[in-house]
Amino acid sequence: MKPKRVDHIAIAVRDLESALAFFRDRLGLEVEQVATVERDRVRVAFLPVGExxxxxLEPLGDDGPVARFLERRGEGLHHICLEVDDISAALGELGAVGVELIDREPRPGAEGLVAFIHPRSSRGVLLELVQKPEDMGR
Amino acid sequence: MKPKRVDHIAIAVRDLESALAFFRDRLGLEVEQVATVERDRVRVAFLPVGExxxxxLEPLGDDGPVARFLERRGEGLHHICLEVDDISAALGELGAVGVELIDREPRPGAEGLVAFIHPRSSRGVLLELVQKPEDMGR
Structure with missing residues (x-):
């Protein structure tokens, strides 16, 4: 199940506009898209860097996982997401050796099938796996 | 100064061997190198994922920044590093607009010239910039 690419690095911020004032205006990254993901209670800005x-991630209101993260830890690195070719196979392999999965089955995310691994199994790192649509027919 | 690639994602761990038992043996990533960086008081394992x-990062003893991070926050995401073409120009631009720099001048790192931006300026994210040797002659 070797992951082949870091799909994204997620950063929890209190306010998207002031975060963009750094990452876009100071660091020079481009904003590809801004989207509201009601299911996860966040507004998200996507800034590509290489591949x-x-x-x-800005929380929508005081509930939801990102709002709770900000309350507990403040702004900063939230999770990373690795792309795999076959997410069902990957979850099967990980589950079989006792890795703690937040999602035991892949679920539809914004850009493919996704699942989270619990930070207890991954040295404190909240780790997401994604299988992109272009792999699904393989 | 648009960053062109995520060079690495650093994860603070208490024990490299048990971290490798997850990232290498469960996740299937390969270990390219293990090195001791006395200056930063860490032992480091490098596991490529795409580009x-x-x-x-495992601390050497109880001192040093990674040991202090582990004491304060536990294991998890520590910093990210973005590659730029011209790190001196980048630091100049950032400093001129009031971004707080840990390193005001680039310094030699393991794989090129590096400098850290203070998390106070980058929404809680400890951010490293690197200029790789292949860019230095441009």
Whole structure:
């Protein structure tokens, strides 16, 4: 199940506009898209860097996982996402050896099938796997 | 100064061997190199993923920045590093607009010239810039 690419690095921020004032206006990254993901209670800005992407996550209101993260830890690195070819096979392999999965089955995400691994199994790193649509027919 | 690639994602771990038991043996990533960086008081394992790399950082003893990070926050995402073509120009631009720099001048790192931006200026993210040797002659 060797992951082949870092799909994105997610950063929790309190306010998207002031975060863009740094990552876009100071660092010079381009904003590809800004989207609201109601299911995860976030507004997200996507800033490509090479083959990966910084994702700035701003919570919608005081509930949801990103709002809770900000309350507990403040702004900063939230999770990373690795692309795999076959996410069902990957989850099967990881589950079989006792890795703690937040999602035991892949679920539809914004850009493919996704699943999260619990930070307890991955040295404190919240780790997402994604299988992109272009791999699904393989 | 548009950054062109995520050079690495650094993860602070208490013990390199047990971290490799997850990232290498469970996730299937290959270890390209393990090195001791006495200056930063760490042992580092480099695990390539596409054009970027996961860097697992284990502290050497109880001193040094990674040991202090582990004490304060536990294991997890520590910093990210973006590659730029001209790090001196980048630091000049950032400094001129008031971005707080840990290194005001680039310094030699393991794989090129590096400098850190203070998380106070980058929404809680410890951000490293690197200029690789292949760019230095441009």
């Amino acid at each position: 990966t992407c910084l994702e700035l | 970027t790399c996961l860097e697992l």
